[in-house]
Amino acid sequence: MTALPVLVLNCGSSSLKYSVYEMRAERVLCSGRIERIGEGGADGGPPDHRSALAQALAAVPDHDAIVAVGHRVVHGGEHFHAATLIDDAALATLEQLDALAPLHNPANRLGIELAREQLPRRPQVAVFDTAFYHSLPAEAREYALPQAWRERGIRRYGFHGTSHRQVSREAASLLGKPLEALDLVTLHLGNGSSATAIRGGVAIDTSMGMTPLEGLVMGTRAGDLDAGVLLYLLRAGVASHELEHTLNHGCGLHGLCGSNDMRAVHALADAGDADAGRALAMYCYRVRKYIGAYLATLGRVDALVFTAGIGEHDARIRARILTGLEGFGIALDAARNAACHGTVGMAIHAASSRVAVLVIPGNEELEIAREVAALIAT
Ligand code: ADP
Numbered sequence: 001m002t003a004l005p006v007l008v009l010n011c012g013s014s015s016l017k018y019s020v021y022e023m024r025a026e027r028v029l030c031s032g033r034i035e036r037i038g039e040g041g042a043d044g045g046p047p048d049h050r051s052a053l054a055q056a057l058a059a060v061p062d063h064d065a066i067v068a069v070g071h072r073v074v075h076g077g078e079h080f081h082a083a084t085l086i087d088d089a090a091l092a093t094l095e096q097l098d099a100l101a102p103l104h105n106p107a108n109r110l111g112i113e114l115a116r117e118q119l120p121r122r123p124q125v126a127v128f129d130t131a132f133y134h135s136l137p138a139e140a141r142e143y144a145l146p147q148a149w150r151e152r153g154i155r156r157y158g159f160h161g162t163s164h165r166q167v168s169r170e171a172a173s174l175l176g177k178p179l180e181a182l183d184l185v186t187l188h189l190g191n192g193s194s195a196t197a198i199r200g201g202v203a204i205d206t207s208m209g210m211t212p213l214e215g216l217v218m219g220t221r222a223g224d225l226d227a228g229v230l231l232y233l234l235r236a237g238v239a240s241h242e243l244e245h246t247l248n249h250g251c252g253l254h255g256l257c258g259s260n261d262m263r264a265v266h267a268l269a270d271a272g273d274a275d276a277g278r279a280l281a282m283y284c285y286r287v288r289k290y291i292g293a294y295l296a297t298l299g300r301v302d303a304l305v306f307t308a309g310i311g312e313h314d315a316r317i318r319a320r321i322l323t324g325l326e327g328f329g330i331a332l333d334a335a336r337n338a339a340c341h342g343t344v345g346m347a348i349h350a351a352s353s354r355v356a357v358l359v360i361p362g363n364e365e366l367e368i369a370r371e372v373a374a375l376i377a378t
Contacts (some may be wrong), residue, residue: 005065006369009056010072011049011111013103014038018056020066020367023170026210030060030130034277039052039226042319049107053114069115069370071149072162073108074212075101076128078153083371086112086124094126098152101211103248106244127368132161133203140205140297156214158206160188164196165203167307167368169362172201174345174358175303182302185294187287189317190308191219191260197294201341205297213247216290219260222251224286253279262310262317269371284320291321295328297343303356304330309357312361322357329354 004024010017014080021033036045037052046052056236057063071086084090098105112124127352133141133156141156164186171186172179179201186196193216195204207215207223215225233243246255254260256279257268257341268276295301310317322332340346340359349357 004067006068006070006372007066008070008365008368009111009115011107013107016052016056018145019365020060023373026366049110057118062227066122068125068372068376069110069119070125070127070158070368071112072368073126074104074129076130080128083125083127083375086126093265095119125372125375127162129161129208132165133158133206133218135202136203143248154210156209157210159208160194162364162367163188163362165305166363167305168198168217170360171305171358172305177354183300184303184305185291185301186305187311188308189311193218195290197297199298203356217286218252220249220252220254262314284317287321301355303358305358305360307360307362312359332357
């Protein structure tokens with residue numbers, strides 16, 4: 001077995017994404033996505049996650065050759081600081097974290113349990129969205145809360161860490177410098193959006209918090225919000241489950257103008273829709289605010305990095321975020337920016353720019369496969 005195939009699973013509440021990587025050349029051997037799990041109906045997906053995984057494995061040629069399975073797990077809490085080989089004890093610890101990420105972790109954990117069942121004797125490795133942020137210094141990690149609350153694990157954990165770590169590595173190779181010598185601000189702008197300040201390859205601050213609700217304006221999440229707003233709504237009789245649903249699915253671009261798809265938001269704004277125009281302005285303004293905060297946090301920055309759906313493909317948003325930052329040594333090359341669609345890593349800054357501006361295609365699955373390969377090689 002020379003190809004060392006690693007299966008990467010991203011098991012969500014109603015979907016299962018899978019890809020198999022051959023780790024010598026870091027090539028995708030096959031990949032797919034199974035949707036509408038458990039939704040019933042004639043044209044629905046498989047009845048449950050167990051049959052979804054069986055369906056995925058049936059679509060993987062020679063799945064007996066898989067040497068290890070990597071699982072994307074959203075929340076690692078205070079327990080998991082790095083990719084972890086999952087045994088019964090680790091699984092039990094993971095279960096205790098369900099309350100921190102009720103929308104994601106239970107499904108991630110189910111994926112691990114089913115993969116142990118259907119691919120026995122293979123190492124199962126959990127790769128956590130939060131792990132990249134275990135190094136946050138206390139001043140960035142903690143909320144200014146009483147000790148009794150902080151002792152309950154209420155703190156900033158950060159998310160999208162696998163993505164921020166992957167693009168920081170690619171940025172170093174694009175710039176031809178060691179990651180340890182670089183200070184970066186990475187911007188993951190997708191349906192969920194987050195910003196991270198990275199010093200010498202180590203994350204020192206990030207915009208998402210104890211949950212993925214904090215920080216930038218997102219497709220359906222508001223990002224930064226005065227906690228008093230929640231108290232006001234609770235006092236006004238909004239039920240907590242409604243609050244949870246709306247905070248996760250009804251805010252952000254969707255709440256502002258009715259669509260969470262940035263392409264549709266542009267189309268509305270171009271057609272004169274004032275709500276969509278304001279949504280775009282708010283989206284970009286928030287990103288600028290975080291860039292400014294992280295320039296100050298880092299003191300100096302070698303590069304800004306854009307990734308994920310909007311970051312990779314949306315030249316107008318990139319331009320709008322960065323216009324007027326010349327005073328900070330950040331200048332775009334308009335033509336390079338307009339020509340960049342995120343298919344390969346590319347620099348889009350002007351020759352005069354002190355700070356490099358890079359667009360780097362995200363590949364979280366490959367990063368997960370790399371972490372798995374590194375762990376099982378030790
Ligand atoms: P997820 O967080 O669900 O993985 P993605 O990283 O795929 O999301 O990003 C989804 C977002 O990217 C959506 O808002 C979508 O409209 C936007 N997007 C994708 N392609 C383009 C494009 N060509 N131009 C502008 N926005 C785009």
